[in-house]
Amino acid sequence: MKQKKWIALTAILVLSLILTACGSKDTSPGQTNTDTKKEELSGKIVIGGSTALQPLAAAAAAEFMKEHPQVQIEVQGGGSGAGLSEVSNGNFDIGMSDVFAESKSNIDASQLKDYKVAVVGMTAAVNKDAGIKKLSKEDLIKVFTGKVKNWSEVGGKDVKITLVNRPDGSGTRATFDEFALDKQTPAEGITQDSSNTVKKIVNETPGAIGYLALSYFNDDSVVKLAIDGTDATEDNVASGKFPVWAYEHMYTKGDPKPVVKAFIDYMMADPVQSNIVPAQGYLSVTKMQVERDAEGKLTNK
Structure with missing residues (x-):
């Protein structure tokens, strides 16, 4: 009787070990265990x-x-x-x-x-020789539409204004035209299709003005223009106080x-x-x- 009981227990133990081993194996070709590292992206x-x-x-x-x-x-x-x-x-x-x-x-x-x-916030970028750090939106529109041609007319130095625009397909231009210039059409000027190039030209050309995303104002090579007394800062963009974004x-x-x-x-x-x-x-x-x-x-x- 004891021998039969021992044989039954042994059979149960062996069956349990077999089931455990089967459960640890892949259920089908190509599958991996959950602990296996996922396939690397490529x-x-x-x-x-x-x-x-x-x-x-x-x-x-x-x-x-x-x-x-x-x-x-x-x-x-x-x-x-x-x-x-x-x-x-x-x-x-x-x-x-x-x-x-x-x-x-x-x-x-x-x-x-x-x-x-x-x-992304955006604002006008001005050459340091212009002597301008802020403008009303009204004066900014006059500058970009060519109604004002010298910085002395809006409180700056006696320096001729040179406009630097982006091409028609530029999203930066579309945003600036709509929210900074109230959809007014800018006068003709220098046209460049790269923000880096716009920044370079504004920096090197006395009296130049263009526009850039705030991320490009990462040094003091150009002036980041305030509009209507509001600085172009992240906090002012986030709150809606600065509209050009x-x-x-x-x-x-x-x-x-x-x-x-x-x-x-x-x-x-x-x-x-x-x-x-x-x-x-x-x-x-x-x-x-x-x-x-x-x-x-x-x-x-």
């Missing part, structure tokens, strides 16, 4: 468009590639118009834009997915492929939004106390 991402967003995208891409060495990210400029058209045509994985896709008549916004990754959009054509989605998720995650975004001179969308729709209407959150 592939190439091409990003292009807004030069206002370019420094942030490049900084985030550099950190992302450190974490995922098998991913290659190329970040280029070209302006918001190029970002929207090239992502629509499938030439960019991500198109960067300072403006809503809906604002472009040649873009089918219904094909694009919008990710608002940051907010735009969302920084990353657009994809439809649902992005996994490696692209992983990068966009990384852009929206707290480490980037709390560290890289402010370090590069941008505002996190979560910090905004106001919001703006595609029609330009401003409302409190």
Whole structure:
């Protein structure tokens, strides 16, 4: 009787060991245990468009590639118009834009997915020799429409005004024209398609004035203009006191492929939004106390 009981117990123990071993194995070919490291991301991402967003995208891409060495990210400029058209045509994985896709008549916004990754403030950049640090919006419009041609007419030095504009496809220009110039058309001047080049020309040309994202005012080479007595600061943009700002959009054509989605998720995650975004001179969308729709209407959150 004891021998039968011992045999039964042994059989139960052996069966238990077999079941445990089976449970630890893959249930089917190609599957891995939950403890196994996930497959490393790999592939190439091409990003292009807004030069206002370019420094942030490049900084985030550099950190992302450190974490995922098998991913290659190329970040280029070209302006918001190029970002929207090239992502629509499938030439960019991500198109960067300072403006809503809906604002472009040649873009089918219904094909694009919008990710608002940051907010950028913008203001006029003035050559230091002009002797100007602030202007009323009324005088700013007079300067850009050519009604004022010398800085002495608006309280500055006796220096001729040279306008530096962005091309028509620029999101920075669209934002500045709408919210700083009340949609007035600027007079002809020097036209450049790169924010870095605009900054360089304004710095080197006596009396020059252009406009830049706040992230480009990272030294004292040009003057960051106050408008209507309000400084162009992050706090004033966030509260809605300073009106010249735009969302920084990353657009994809439809649902992005996994490696692209992983990068966009990384852009929206707290480490980037709390560290890289402010370090590069941008505002996190979560910090905004106001919001703006595609029609330009401003409302409190």
